[in-house]
Amino acid sequence: MNILVCLKQTFDTEAKIELKDGKINAQGIKNIINPYDEFAVEEALKLKEANGGEVTTISVGSDQTQEALRQALAMGADKAILVEFPNSDEHATAKALAKAVQGMEFDLILGGHVAIDDNSGQIAIRLAEELDLPQVNVVTKLEINDGKAVCTREIEGGVQIVETPLPTVITCQKGLNEPRYPSLKGIMQAKKKELKRIGLEELGLTVDNKVEILEVFLPPQKEAGKVIEGEAEEAAGELVRLLKEEAKVI
Amino acid sequence: MAIWVIAEQQDGILKKVSLEILSKGQELAEELGFELETVLLGEDVSELADTLAAYGASKVYVADDEELAVYGSEAYSQVIASLIEENEPEAVFFGHTALGKDLAPRVAQKVETGMVSDITDAEVEDDQLVFTRPIYAGKAFTKSKVLSTPVMATFRPNVQNMSDADDGASANIEEVDVELENIRAKVIDVRKQSGGRVLLTEADIIVSGGRGMKGPENYPVIEELADALGAAVGASRASVDAGWRPHSDQVGQTGKTVSPTLYIACGISGAIQHLAGMSSSKYIVAINKDEEANIFNIADYGIANDLFKVVPAMTEAVKKYKNE
Numbered sequence: 001m002n003i004l005v006c007l008k009q010t011f012d013t014e015a016k017i018e019l020k021d022g023k024i025n026a027q028g029i030k031n032i033i034n035p036y037d038e039f040a041v042e043e044a045l046k047l048k049e050a051n052g053g054e055v056t057t058i059s060v061g062s063d064q065t066q067e068a069l070r071q072a073l074a075m076g077a078d079k080a081i082l083v084e085f086p087n088s089d090e091h092a093t094a095k096a097l098a099k100a101v102q103g104m105e106f107d108l109i110l111g112g113h114v115a116i117d118d119n120s121g122q123i124a125i126r127l128a129e130e131l132d133l134p135q136v137n138v139v140t141k142l143e144i145n146d147g148k149a150v151c152t153r154e155i156e157g158g159v160q161i162v163e164t165p166l167p168t169v170i171t172c173q174k175g176l177n178e179p180r181y182p183s184l185k186g187i188m189q190a191k192k193k194e195l196k197r198i199g200l201e202e203l204g205l206t207v208d209n210k211v212e213i214l215e216v217f218l219p220p221q222k223e224a225g226k227v228i229e230g231e232a233e234e235a236a237g238e239l240v241r242l243l244k245e246e247a248k249v250i
Numbered sequence: 251m252a253i254w255v256i257a258e259q260q261d262g263i264l265k266k267v268s269l270e271i272l273s274k275g276q277e278l279a280e281e282l283g284f285e286l287e288t289v290l291l292g293e294d295v296s297e298l299a300d301t302l303a304a305y306g307a308s309k310v311y312v313a314d315d316e317e318l319a320v321y322g323s324e325a326y327s328q329v330i331a332s333l334i335e336e337n338e339p340e341a342v343f344f345g346h347t348a349l350g351k352d353l354a355p356r357v358a359q360k361v362e363t364g365m366v367s368d369i370t371d372a373e374v375e376d377d378q379l380v381f382t383r384p385i386y387a388g389k390a391f392t393k394s395k396v397l398s399t400p401v402m403a404t405f406r407p408n409v410q411n412m413s414d415a416d417d418g419a420s421a422n423i424e425e426v427d428v429e430l431e432n433i434r435a436k437v438i439d440v441r442k443q444s445g446g447r448v449l450l451t452e453a454d455i456i457v458s459g460g461r462g463m464k465g466p467e468n469y470p471v472i473e474e475l476a477d478a479l480g481a482a483v484g485a486s487r488a489s490v491d492a493g494w495r496p497h498s499d500q501v502g503q504t505g506k507t508v509s510p511t512l513y514i515a516c517g518i519s520g521a522i523q524h525l526a527g528m529s530s531s532k533y534i535v536a537i538n539k540d541e542e543a544n545i546f547n548i549a550d551y552g553i554a555n556d557l558f559k560v561v562p563a564m565t566e567a568v569k570k571y572k573n574e
Contacts, residue, residue, distance in 0.1 A: 013503055013523050017389035024390060035504060090355070091364055113351075116503055118385050120367045122355035125323075129359035134435035135323055137352040140497075150438075154498065155348040157449045158442040164435035174504055175497045210364030210398040214380065217391050219529070225550040227541075232555045236563035239535065239551055244571055247533050247550070249512040250455070250479060 001053035001144070003044040004101060005077065006111035006124060007037035009061055009068035013116060023216060033068045036112025039172035042179040043142060044110050045076045051144070053107070054078045058100060060093045062086040066195060073190035074182030080195040089209040094126035099205050100198055101131075106167055108149070113138045113171035128169035136162045140175040252285040252309075253278060254339040254400075256330065257302055258349055259290070264298055266452060267345035267407040272305040274372060274410040275343065281374045284340060285309065288421075289333060291326055293319035296423070303421035305413065310421045315428040320440070323352050324433045331360040333426060339400050341379060346404035347451070358402050365402035366394055368507075370409050370530065379403075387503040387526025407451055408509045409530065443498065448482045450499065455512045458484035458501055458528070462517015462538060462557055466494040471561050472516050478568040484508065484528075486518045502527035516557045520545030537561065 011017075012030040019025060033041070044055045057072040058081040059065050069080035083100050085093070109128075114121035128135035140159070141152035149168055153160045182190070226242070228235045243250045253275050258265040272286065279286040287309040288302045299310040313329050326349075334342060334357070342357070344350035346368045358365040370391075371382035380395050381403050396402065450456060457476040459469060469483070476483045485495035487502050501508055503523040513531035518524060520536070520543055528534070529548060536545040541554035553560050 011386065014521075015386070016522075017386045019390070024386070089364060091359065091362070094359060116387060119383075119387065121351050122358070122365060122367060125352065125355035126359040129327070129356050135352070135356070136435055137323070138348065155440075156451060158440060160437050161439035161441070162435055163438050168435065174500075208397075211366060211394055211396055213392050213394045215393040216385075217393075219384075219388065219391060222548050224547070225534075225552055227546070227552045227554060232553075232559035233563040235553045235555060236560045237567045239553060239560075240564055240567035240571065242551060243512065243533070243535070247512075249533050250568065250571070 001047055001051040001107045002105060003047060003055050004106045004109045005040045005044045005055060005057045006097060007057055007059050007068060007072060008034045008115045009065045010034040010115055010117040019216060019218060031067060033071055034112050034115045036114060036172055038179040039176045040110035040112055041072045041075055041077060042177045043172060047144060058097060060085050060088060060096050069195055070190050071182060073193045074186040075180055076186060082197045084197060084199050089211045090120055090122040090126060091210050092207045093123050094130050095207050096203060096205055097127050098130040099203050108166060109169045111171050113173050124169055124171045133167055133169050134164045135169045136164060137171045138173045139170050140173050142170060252287045252339045253341045255288045256344045257288045257290045258345050258347060259292055259295055259298055262295060264301055265345060267347060269305045269412055270410040271343050271345060271405045272307060273413040276306040276413060278372060278374060289330060291318045291329060299421060299423055303419045304415040304417050307421045311424050311426050313426040313428050317430055320437045321349050322435060322437060323356050324435060325430050326353050327356040327360055328430055329428060330357050334361050334400060341401040344404045346406050350404045354402060354404050363398040363400055363402055364396040366396060367404050368406050369403050370406050388529050450482045450484055450506050450508055453482035453510050455479050455481035456484045456508055456510045457481050457514045458518060459489060459516045460486035460518030461488040463489060471558060475561050475565045478565050486524050515545050516561055518545055519543045
């Protein structure tokens, strides 16, 4: 079973966001594999352990993105592809991914359901469309049998069970698995594994961004609110009164 | 020239977010001199067109077919993409819901256009639509525009104000021929979660519990307040990771993003990753024993005291008000 895992390098979840020259300042920030993509890497490795085959990870990014791919290799992925295309929008990123894997055959393409930085949640689905594959989004349980995937997918107020033939694109949600840490042996082996870099020219892709970011800004500082003093019962009564009479929300 | 809103319904009930987008869409359409139109998909859904008209739609494309009874990304995206190619709207809006998140990117790639996800505001600048959206889970925001047509965006639920319904309004109905091909992914079962409470992402009021709840056995304390208020119950990552609550209740960067009118945080310290999921709430209340807790920095009202004393007293006070 051959599996492709799409991953993105993001800031650590605890990173403090600051601006420099009107842009997000990336200096001094610790980078990680987007946590949802890490679930995808783990799921691919588990499926490989059960069924054999190969796990290839791919990312569209910059030189620095190598670190995230190396980490996936250290977790146990076999090969990695870096498409060097910084600052591409969602449409262009999906085009680049599709072009980079042209001619390769996969039974399954996995990714996170969203990246925690831009929170866009578009790439994997756009890729499914680009490759003319079905998709199952926000999956918390996955079973593969007889060339079919049976997925439990989170929706508002419940779950859907979706069945689809392979190959398919599946996006992963927390709850699917617990990602492993790379072992020391894994880290050593990762250094020798193949990490192929492809530039845009080599890819033969000309595509312009279709979304333009006009401005990045930080949220306004909220003014300190009202702290209600007094005994617990008394304060609770006063709070409920304020919610009703001042804020008018209950 | 038209702005389209993809109307979302489940079991024959329109989602509130669709009416919120229509309300905002009215403003935008008026400013741009565009029509406001909707697309409605499902089975036996035509009667919902009246409600869409009441919220400003001048035309409703109705795709009514048994194959559309349950949402599927392939079927729905085929219908919408061919309607877009035929009618060339200037903009197409979706709710940022389970359905919208799954459907909109597929449609966008089919019609080769750009899309802005999870927007919290839309305005017209120099005759163009400009969208505001949170990034890094609300630690920063961007304003952006789409350079291709149609302009596509998904709207965060519970953020836009609803306009008043004009019950006398009517819309032109255009029935759409549904032709589908090569549908592979199929929904074979839907399981609703038990419990009659409102959905987290749609709730007007949320009562949320964190590490300070001390254990799963104590959640009835906040559930009782939630029931008195008609609220949903949320949880912080700490309490989900501890196994006290299911992940579907988690609010935060690796959980749900919510923007209720009122968010009551009980025993939640206010880690950055939690604030990310709820900081766009209109009013925030913090109840925490630790008066230094970060949550107080963004709370509109705070009580630095024992939640096990404060919350039951709030429940009593709310019940008293409701009985008056």
